[in-house]
Amino acid sequence: MANFVSRFNDEQHIMTLSDDGSYTAYSKQYKEHYHSTKDGALYESLVKHVEPAFKVKQNQDEITILDICYGLGFNTLATLYYYKKNNLSSKLNIYSPELDASLVQSLKDFTYPQEFDEFKNIILQLSENGIYDDEFWHVEIFLGDAREYVRTFPHAKFDIVYHDAFSPTTNPILWTKEYFRDIRNIIKEDGVLTTYSIALGTRLALYENGYRIYLNKGEKFRDSTVASLSILEQFSYVDMQHKISCNPHAKSLLDKEII
Numbered sequence: 386m387a388n389f390v391s392r393f394n395d396e397q398h399i400m401t402l403s404d405d406g407s408y409t410a411y412s413k414q415y416k417e418h419y420h421s422t423k424d425g426a427l428y429e430s431l432v433k434h435v436e437p438a439f440k441v442k443q444n445q446d447e448i449t450i451l452d453i454c455y456g457l458g459f460n461t462l463a464t465l466y467y468y469k470k471n472n473l474s475s476k477l478n479i480y481s482p483e484l485d486a487s488l489v490q491s492l493k494d495f496t497y498p499q500e501f502d503e504f505k506n507i508i509l510q511l512s513e514n515g516i517y518d519d520e521f522w523h524v525e526i527f528l529g530d531a532r533e534y535v536r537t538f539p540h541a542k543f544d545i546v547y548h549d550a551f552s553p554t555t556n557p558i559l560w561t562k563e564y565f566r567d568i569r570n571i572i573k574e575d576g577v578l579t580t581y582s583i584a585l586g587t588r589l590a591l592y593e594n595g596y597r598i599y600l601n602k603g604e605k606f607r608d609s610t611v612a613s614l615s616i617l618e619q620f621s622y623v624d625m626q627h628k629i630s631c632n633p634h635a636k637s638l639l640d641k642e643i644i
């Protein structure tokens with residue numbers, strides 16, 4: 386194991402075992418883990434992002450996902466795993482921005498859970514070339530700033546947005562009202578956004594852009610948020626007007642407070 390850890394470690398990251406038995410990493414730069422070590426890296430990806438999104442998005446010929454940010458790639462790879470496990474046949478496109486090029490290059494040496502064994506070739510291609518493409522799946526990593534990416538994304542609109550940045554305290558630029566406005570411009574009217582954050586500031590930044598806010602609740606994981614411009618029957622609705630009246634001083638983050 387020691388060899389494996391030192392092969393992956395690019396000085397900025399330390400591989401860490403999480404409670405579901407899968408490895409995540411600790412970022413020395415952001416001083417945060419990539420996943421909740423309590424919920425577990427793979428489990429968190431599945432229950433906070435992939436499963437709630439696909440509860441809403443089914444029976445389409447083609448599904449296009451924005452995975453913010455690629456990080457260790459769990460949300461992308463867990464989506465492929467979910468596809469295989471459930472024999473989904475719709476064409477899948479995943480686009481994922483990531484600032485840290487050296488992390489992406491080192492992922493070919495990351496110890497992924499055995500559920501991802503069948504994607505070794507995909508992991509290698511994404512790590513080395515930033516792209517994987519076959520008849521059914523297209524996955525593309527953009528090495529650069531997610532804010533710029535969402536403002537200039539040239540392709541079709543998204544069915545699903547996994548919003549999985551470091552926390553609002555650590556990486557506030559990816560949680561502002563303006564950021565979620567830019568996402569609103571590229572998510573479909575019936576699209577679904579998932580995020581682990583249940584902070585009122587995050588929910589306000591979404592709500593003030595016209596998203597409806599829903600609670601994703603389940604066993605053995607902490608609550609998370611699902612948001613959509615449309616009504617979702619699959620989740621319980623969060624009454625934001627009530628939350629605001631109980632917390633009149635709460636506010637969303639603004640770009641000008643950060644930049």
Ligand SMILES: C[S@@+](CC[C@H](N)C(=O)[O-])C[C@H]1O[C@@H](n2cnc3c(N)ncnc32)[C@H](O)[C@@H]1O
Nearest residue numbers: 454456457458459460483484485530531549551
């Ligand atoms: C919590 S991690 C993402 C975890 C990832 N979804 C996974 O499953 O492993 C956050 C990632 O955001 C990246 N990041 C931070 N700021 C960014 C930005 N402005 N644009 C793109 N990526 C950014 C970091 O380098 C880090 O890899």
